[in-house]
Amino acid sequence: xxxxxxxxxxxxxxxxxxxxxxxxxxxxxxxxxxxxxxxxxxxxxxxxxxxxxxxxxxxxxxxxxxxxxxxxxxxxxxxxxxxxxxxxxxxxxxxxxxxxxxxxxxxxxxxxxxxxxxxxxxxxxxxxxxxxxxxxxxxxxxxxxxxxxxxxxxxxxxxxxxxxxxxxxxxxxxxxxxxxxxxxxxxxxxx
Numbered sequence: 001x002x003x004x005x006x007x008x009x010x011x012x013x014x015x016x017x018x019x020x021x022x023x024x025x026x027x028x029x030x031x032x033x034x035x036x037x038x039x040x041x042x043x044x045x046x047x048x049x050x051x052x053x054x055x056x057x058x059x060x061x062x063x064x065x066x067x068x069x070x071x072x073x074x075x076x077x078x079x080x081x082x083x084x085x086x087x088x089x090x091x092x093x094x095x096x097x098x099x100x101x102x103x104x105x106x107x108x109x110x111x112x113x114x115x116x117x118x119x120x121x122x123x124x125x126x127x128x129x130x131x132x133x134x135x136x137x138x139x140x141x142x143x144x145x146x147x148x149x150x151x152x153x154x155x156x157x158x159x160x161x162x163x164x165x166x167x168x169x170x171x172x173x174x175x176x177x178x179x180x181x182x183x184x185x186x187x188x189x190x191x
Contacts, residue, residue: 004119004178006136007189008171013132016114020074020104023091028072028102030111031130035070037161038126042112042179043103044077045093046084047120049176052143053151057121058097060151064158071101076112077120077180079105085180112179113187119176125157133157133167137174 015031015038022028031038041061043050050057065071077085087105094103106112115124125134134157141147153172160167181190 002178003175005175006122006173007116007118008173009116009124009132009135011132011135015126015130015132016111018111018114020072020106020111022102022104023087023094026102028104030072033070034128036068036128037133037158038070038130039064039072039158040115040124040126041071041073042076042115042117042120042122043073044075044082044085044120044177044180045089046082047177048143049119050121052141053121053138053149054093054097056149056151057138058099060155060158062098062100065101067162069158069161073099073101073103074106074111075103076106076109076117078109078182081182082180109179109181109185116187116189117179118190119174119178121176122174123154125154125161127161133161134171136171140172142175 018030019027061071079086090103121138127133138154139150139152141149156169157167
């Protein structure tokens, strides 16, 4: 595990148009539809930083999903080298943590690259015009720091959207395990 911080993609960027499949081979167009906002969570199964927030994350993202937000969790890790992140383990997490939102597989890691994703967990919110308005952390908690795991940073952004307000609070990079890139597939921005 290498502690890594998110790159903080520039605000205002559009949702990168991509199609990914879930664990049952259903296809999803990431920028499709008309929603209050679009939430993307780069996660995996084995990272201690993701494990630390899974229960609260599921609750928060399920609630957003039920309230007209498009929500996708994305696993971009190399499943061959990291079998704890494979499709069957993803299915286990979906069931165990009751994910109501799709959990997608970024097999060629192109979606992680288009978001300039660096770590798990890492969160992005795009507004109803599909422009990036939030990127960064779930909250200030991490394994062992004794901070409350409440999703406060992500929740603040979601509540601002629901109220039709601009997100004005400072945004902080996420931190966690680096994305497990396939050998030779590391993007330029991580070198």
